Amino acid sequence: MKLILLILFFLMSFSITSAQDFTLEDLEGHSIKLSDLLKEGPVFIQFWATWCVPCKEEMKVLNELYLKYKDKGFVYVAVSIDDQKTVSKVKPYIESKGYSFITVYDTDKSVFSSFGGQDPPYSVFLDKKGNVIKTYSGYMQGDDVKLENDIINALGIK
């Protein structure tokens, strides 16, 4: 028990810095590199799956926010963690909804786990320098207010 508490103490006392870079393929097979996206503005990375209901609710909200703030530099990347069982449904789902944000595949969940993801929906918001502004576990009704405030703050809109 002492050991657990010590480890928790050790972990919690870190102040966190920037995120690690990654390259994943989008729905058309093009390579998408995080560091390239950061050149455009703050990046919101949402880890989701086709079988995750709250992920899709959050995605609908994030799409609206993306359309509202993309011209101001807001970047939204949906990282699908669908495995081989459901990955073939990702593109039909995204395109049937008419979503235009970037969607990439992380089939083996390597990027998801390197960002500390445990269960979706899990999101990481990065500023232009790649520093982690905030991480989000889960999604509940009304979270759109908080998400919009975070985006406004990240974009520096007054």
Place this chain on the structure above:
Amino acid sequence: MKLFFVFLFLNLTFNFPLFSQINLKVSASNQFRFGTGKENALTGDVTKKYFEEIGDVRLFISDFQFGARFEYDDPIEFGKGTKGISRRYAEYKKDAFLTRAGNFYEIFAKGLALNAFESRPIGFNTEFDGAKVNVKHSFGKKTPFKVNATILGGGLKYTDVNDTSRTEEYSVRAGNFNISPVKYFTLGGSYLYTNGKIPTGNIMTEIDAEIFEGNLGFSWKGIDLFLSYANKVTILHPNQVYTRSQAPRGDGAYGSVSYTRDKIGINIEYKNYRFNLVTPDQRSATNPFKPLPFQNAPSCIKVYSTTLLSRFPHNVDFGDEVGWQVDIFYSPSDRLSFNANASLTSRHYDYRDADTTVLTRYERIPRNNSFLPSLRNEFSPYWELFFETEYYWNKNLKTKIGVARKTSVLYSIVDPASSDIIRSFTVPLEFQYTIFKIYGLKVVAEFQRAYNSLRAGEKHYNSQFTSLSVSRSPNLILAGNFEFTDDEEDPSGKKFWANGELTYKFSSSNIITLSYGSERGGLKCSSGICRYVNPFNGFRLTLINNFN
């Protein structure tokens, strides 16, 4: 005390200004689970307690990543518990080159040859301990020739999800490549060799297996096609259980085609897994010719997220199964969307007893169209139809209604009259309303009419599930879940289950969930692998932390 100073030293070291010059990053996550109560097992109520602590730390130093998992199970809820460091690795990643030593998971193509993963809710884990190297490269810019190759080697210990006293050990060497020689096509291939030790009681059976896999992808103007074929040979080392040398072959094929255009997306999948076509008496978790635990191909079965629809899942037999699935998404407007799904799965063949004496010798009945699933009970079919529509009346009000029909047959060749046949008709409803922007109300109601052939008395019964939750964004959810059945022969001996749940977010990524009450239990599946979870009555606590 010594430990305290070690941690203090590490802590001060990493936060010391000198080290802030180096590109150093740390991220960590922690999950703590505790539960106490009674489990309604077949033999009666038994006390159940679990205590699980999992801490993951990742340290990034420039292009290097070091990670470790500390796990303390006393005991674990499902699977085999650990006390100590259960995962550690070092990784170097620079541009398109990656190498990793230590623990890792990997998937080749769609998993016909290799798909190692962890599903903690069912206690499944096929984690490797070894090394892997991955290289990606593009030649040319206008029409790039893309190459992606991986080689790996290592060992793994797989604990049977349904019998934790059984642990299989494998040593694996494998490679995979994928090229995109011209614009719309991809070609890939995998090779895997393994030496395995599979326990049967106290006797260990040794095997060598080789798997060759090839795949083809095509993507053009909204059409995406993927085909994969794998062939496996297993060479047995004779022992007391298997006295003669054998080297049977098995194979598997998977295909998917999807078509997308504005507002509509269609996906069709086909599977034909014949990795271990054996007579009914030879089907066993200890059969050395079975698909390997790290072979996990697509299940082609819909994954449900509602309670009653998840109640009768299909346990996929990757050794002998053929089937298809069609999934359609249609969103005529931003507010309205439809999802329709149909699937059918069965075994390839029917068998008969060819022995004319009192002994039994099963023989396969030839069938020309074994590449198609059958609806006949002798083939243990599973089929389902699902339709769901979702409508946003406005930004604050959402409704969802669905309808599902499922039939599952587990055929008994010994006594066909005692085959396990389950039919269900389910209607799930959902209502979601947001008040004053941050307060949420959610009601989920499911109604199910089911038929179970193994019930001695009334075979038809009804079940009803209701969940009511209120939330206050961004940090509080209160939920109550109630389930009722008029099934006189439910394995738990109960007809009503109720539990309350409180979720509180200390911050956006630090969550505590407390629940108390009774849960019905049932079959839980992940990627086609299932285990039975007993009904539970008691208290649960889950604490999730992320430090990024």
